[in-house]
Amino acid sequence: MSNHMKRYLQIYFRLLLAAHCCGWANFSIANDTTARVETGGLVFLKSKYLRMDEEVLEISQKKIRVTYKFFNESNADILTTVAFPMPLFRWNPGESASDENIKPLVNFKTWVDQMLVPTNNQTRAYLNGQDVTSKLKSIGFDEADIVGSLGCSLVQINVGCIRKDILRKFPAIARKSGEPLYSVQQTAFWQQNFPAGHSITVIHEYKPFMGSQSVSLDNPDLPPTAIGLSDGRPESRRLACTDEGAEKAVAARLKRLDQTGVYLNDVSYILGTGRNWKGPIRSFTLKITKEKPDQIISLCFPGKPTRVDDKTLEFRQTNYVPQDTLVVYFYSFY
16 A cells, blocks of 8 residues: 555544544534513514524525525514524634634624614623523623623734633633633524514524634545544534545545645534524525635535535425434545
């Protein structure tokens, strides 16, 4: 066996081990859900009369666009808070300062029946399942500080990092070095009227959060955790999924190209909150668009896709009960 083949096999099996076992640092957006505002934050509700007739979810590395059609089955208008919750994210040792995912919720736009609608934003901090937002505010943090404190490293100083000096005094919520132990969740929300017996169309559009990692055949000694972006959390390992077809395609591409590497990006989307509307989603369409035709795509989703063009795959489901989370992997080669 040639040295090149040995190096290829090392990288390939480590890549698969990382994809299956270690997980990715996934950063997600969620389906709309109804909510009410209470002291302490938003509370998500299950709707008895509001039905999601259609959802079209379009995912690429540059943009996510999701279109919903809702129908009010009751004989009265319903005015409610509609919320779009982000997942929890936290400080990652050595990576946070350059991590594009650890930023305040921005560039999130909403249209209702073609009219641009302003949204509010709520930021909460949690530690071991407990809301510690009021604790952080009591020591002088505002919402920008709460988010900014997760974007620190030893090599970069910003406003949030300056707050580490304060956090060092509170070992219950931070490490001795000042890095926070808590996680942060942000939620966009707005008031929406659903007219009795009528449909409305809601559209969201934004630049997605994205995990990334590059692996080169020139460095076969990288540990699996360096390849897989694992942050060590069990939930991250559960999200990791690379289907057999993608594994074979990645292996074949690595075997065929000499002195090459693979660059992996992941984009995730929380579908499970779509179960808060009445019944299943009657018509669900998922469109995945590659940056280049030669990218390899991997995801866990029922059914087989239709090839729309050389960069777009489309899945369709009827009466769809959404899974908790959808994770899409984009493999690029260099």
